[in-house]
Amino acid sequence: MAILFRLRARSYLQDALPDAQIDASVSRNVAMGVDLLQSAIDNNTLYQDVVVALGTNPVGGSDAVDKIVDMLPRGHRLIFVTPYDGRNSDPNAGANAIRAHELELAQQYDFITIADWAQIAQDNPDIWAGTDYVHFGSDSDSINRGGTLYAQMVKDAVDKANQGHVKP
Numbered sequence: 001m002a003i004l005f006r007l008r009a010r011s012y013l014q015d016a017l018p019d020a021q022i023d024a025s026v027s028r029n030v031a032m033g034v035d036l037l038q039s040a041i042d043n044n045t046l047y048q049d050v051v052v053a054l055g056t057n058p059v060g061g062s063d064a065v066d067k068i069v070d071m072l073p074r075g076h077r078l079i080f081v082t083p084y085d086g087r088n089s090d091p092n093a094g095a096n097a098i099r100a101h102e103l104e105l106a107q108q109y110d111f112i113t114i115a116d117w118a119q120i121a122q123d124n125p126d127i128w129a130g131t132d133y134v135h136f137g138s139d140s141d142s143i144n145r146g147g148t149l150y151a152q153m154v155k156d157a158v159d160k161a162n163q164g165h166v167k168p
Contacts, residue, residue: 008135009154012147016155021047030098031060034067041073048076048166049158053117055083055098056134062101069105069112074168077161079113080106081154084121086133111167115157120149 010024023036033054040046052068060067065080072078080102083095090096099118106112121128121136127146130138136150137143 008137008143009147009150012151013154016151017158020051021045027057028054029057029059030054030064030068034060034064034071037068037071041071046073046076049079049161050076051079051081051115051154051158053081053083053115053154055102056085056095062098065098065101065105069109072111072167075166077111077113077164077166078109079115079154079157079161081115081157082118084118084134086121086128109167110165113157113161113164115153117150117153120153124149 082099085095127136136146
């Protein structure tokens with residue numbers, strides 16, 4: 001599977017999903033995800049399961065998310081990791097708007113699975129103590145807890161997706 005995601009969780013994801021191709025970069029936005037997906041398609045390197053964890057930097061917004069869904073080739077599955085930005089509680093702005101849109105898309109398309117990081121993040125306030133509320137963990141314990149939660153959530157979503165449909 002190919003994963004576009006947040007850097008802090010890289011080693012945890014690699015442990016949980018050792019066969020994953022992980023592509024992580026600082027400050028990547030949703031629009032950049034479109035370009036990365038297109039590159040993988042063009043180079044014939046796209047895995048069947050594609051995990052997209054973008055949206056905290058919401059440049060491109062819902063339009064870019066829609067483009068990712070549209071350009072995903074037949075025979076693939078899409079797993080969206082919902083973004084979390086604890087600094088913004090407006091449900092219609094930024095990461096919250098992206099999350100809402102991803103949840104709607106998962107209801108609309110059976111080849112889309114959600115890994116709801118936003119919900120897990122809200123349910124685990126201890127991993128945000130002393131942080132900017134975007135990047136979990138201010139010490140080794142909270143980084144470990146956040147990384148473990150994140151990786152397990154992605155693994156569970158991939159396992160669920162593999163029991164479901166591919167894009168027709």
